[in-house]
Amino acid sequence: MDIEFRDMMASFPTGVSVVTARDGNAEPRGMTCSSLCSLSVNPPTLLTCLRSGSPTLGAVVDSGAFAVNLLHGEADWVAALFASGAPDRWERVAWRPFGRTRSPALVEAAHAVAECTVERTHPSGDHVIVVGAVRSVERYRHGSALLYGFRRYGELAPGVPTVVGGRGALSERGR
Ligand SMILES: Cc1cc2nc3c(=O)[nH]c(=O)nc-3n(C[C@H](O)[C@H](O)[C@H](O)COP(=O)(O)O)c2cc1C
Numbered sequence: 805m806d807i808e809f810r811d812m813m814a815s816f817p818t819g820v821s822v823v824t825a826r827d828g829n830a831e832p833r834g835m836t837c838s839s840l841c842s843l844s845v846n847p848p849t850l851l852t853c854l855r856s857g858s859p860t861l862g863a864v865v866d867s868g869a870f871a872v873n874l875l876h877g878e879a880d881w882v883a884a885l886f887a888s889g890a891p892d893r894w895e896r897v898a899w900r901p902f903g904r905t906r907s908p909a910l911v912e913a914a915h916a917v918a919e920c921t922v923e924r925t926h927p928s929g930d931h932v933i934v935v936g937a938v939r940s941v942e943r944y945r946h947g948s949a950l951l952y953g954f955r956r957y958g959e960l961a962p963g964v965p966t967v968v969g970g971r972g973a974l975s976e977r978g979r
């Protein structure tokens with residue numbers, strides 16, 4: 805059942821984000837996250853699901869704030885880096901504190917960043933649902949969004965008609 809469920813969800817392509825926060829020593833933490841969903845427009849609210857025991861989740865809960873960095877189409881290596889557990893991940897990307905919460909913004913890998921404060925958390929299974937009130941949004945100029953599905957990365961660009969099965973705006977990138 806576990807494998808069937810994983811395979812089913814692998815066939816549900818999503819965008820890719822990196823959720824970031826500052827820990828108790830103000831050190832940056834972050835993890836690649838595709839479980840991201842808009843929850844409410846008024847007030848602007850989103851939710852994400854983070855693995856229990858993750859240092860990033862710890863920083864989110866302890867600081868009461870986080871940022872959601874939406875990755876652009878050429879940032880598949882950043883998605884892989886922030887899923888790897890590599891201890892030097894912050895030395896390998898450009899970032900700066902964003903907004904009042906000072907949550908880390910990945911200024912070169914993201915096409916948009918939302919700064920959030922934690923509204924509530926809800927443990928479920930081996931993950932914790934984190935509901936975030938969106939405090940501010942910053943957009944960077946970039947042509948496409950990173951996608952993940954069928955265990956591969958791809959990208960989707962705005963403004964160009966998408967042709968299913970054709971090249972259109974949807975292109976694919978191996979890992
Ligand atoms: C494309 C992609 C999406 C992912 N989405 C999630 C997710 O939504 N929630 C989660 O807990 N882990 C997700 N992961 C796995 C985490 O990124 C991975 O466990 C990471 O090492 C966690 O970092 P940390 O434990 O150091 O904070 C994803 C990985 C990839 C490659």
